[in-house]
Amino acid sequence: MMLAAPVPPAEKAAPRSRLQRVDGAAMVHFGPRGLRDLKQVAPARLLFPDIDAGEFPLVVTVTTSGGLTGGDRLSLHVRIDAEASATVIPQAAEKIYRALPDDPPTRIETRISLGAGSRCEWLAQEAILFDRSRMRRSLDIDMAPDARLLAAEMIVLGRGAMGETFESGLIHDGWRIRRGGRLVWADTLHIDGDVAEIAARPFGFDGAIAVLTMVYAGPDAAAHLELARTLVPAPHGGATCLDGLLIVRMTGPDPRHVRDIALRSAEILRSAVFGLSPRLPSICYC
Template sequence: MLIADPPPPVHQRAVGELRLAVKRNDQETVLDTLRQAGCLKARFPRRLVPGWFDAVMLNTGGGVAGGDRLDVAIDLAAGTRATIAAQAAERFYRVLSMDQPARVRTHLTVARGACLEWLPQETILFDRSALDRSLAIDLAADASFLGVETLVFGRTAMGEAVRQGHLRDRIRIRRDGALVLNDAIRLDGPVHDLLARPSIANAARSLATLVFVAPDAAACVDAVRGALADAEAGVSAWNGLLVARVLGPDGAAVRRSVAAALAVLRGSRPLPRVWLC
């Protein structure tokens, strides 16, 4: 009697969906709609600055594994102002041989006269992790956007390194329907060795991309360069768009540099409290 081989194990995977929209109510920005499903949630701390709406995203899954799917959509109505942060750094763990990469999709829509700050904390990649992530931003012609994405390739304080991995990370910004930025990072295979190349990261273990879209973005170049003077960084601006890239030996060093640049672009407003925990 032949006994069939057991089917391969099916691992439980996390699926999360967050849909958040805000609207204008007199001089304040208030919540309009909220949908939370699976492991993605949003919390709304007491606002720090009048007129600004604050939201904090969290993943109750405790990290992201291969095959997980996370979808986020943020919609700002005309004249609103909002800061979206994350409760903590997001960790992407080693994938199993039968797993697909973790998939993260984020779509931000900012209507006329609105201002959105996208300030998640670091993305920490573990050895043999696999991530396919995209951030799409659609802006009205006069809308403003400030965002940062930081990648950390292993926690140096823990002696970690990403020897092997898979990364697809894309940022696309459209203003009034026209594509103004298409930034893509692709790393496959021996990530640690690739990062060591001078033409890629010159052995940096963390990198951040900061984007500021506003009519006066070019006027901020010198101030941002000054804030990043002690960092391995570059800053450029064109056509109402400022982009800065920061490299560092670890996530803590890059965070200090990013915080200095954000202080220039955000004025006297404090960073979200979760950044200070």
């Protein structure tokens, strides 16, 4: 006689906010001849500016709500077919506002799927975290063995120019890169609670309020390591290479300075790895 397996208890549902929240989603699909398909659900929108000759097809993502707060969700799926290329850039910094005590975290989910021989730039502008915001952000990349990707994301703790600081909240920021179906890199930053105290520690952020991560994934990653090391100054920056991944990190007390370094690094690396212009699309400099 076979006995039925015990039924596991139902997973507790995430609390619902008492206020209206957004659930935006966008999908964009590129083939060798350009745009193949797209989908957009407010407040997520996609724009397609004109590009200079020789550049990848460009899509600019827009959050029309002007920012996100507790309980809001935003997702983006970028698909690039074999031998196709694309550059994906958010229109502006993403602002993550304070969450109410009973709100679930803000969720930002990005997926990038890359076919054989494809090339992609994902150059996110900074996410500015307001005090008592709670953010869970993920970047999941599934790429063919010979695909190539240059990706950058940045976090800023508080609006320093307005005299604001990030004292407490949740930061959960995770990257996953799979090549040929095999997980080759998993990286997560998780801080919950007294963020200011943790970030001030010498082995935390050592007083930095801006954090940059940039990754180039490609068969020739190791060839660009020495170049990358010239782009991010010590002691707050560095670069390493492993398993076809070039990883660049930087922290700093001045978000504008870190952003300038990020732009300059992206300019030089895109030219070196893709043969593109050393000037980024104009939207990056707004």
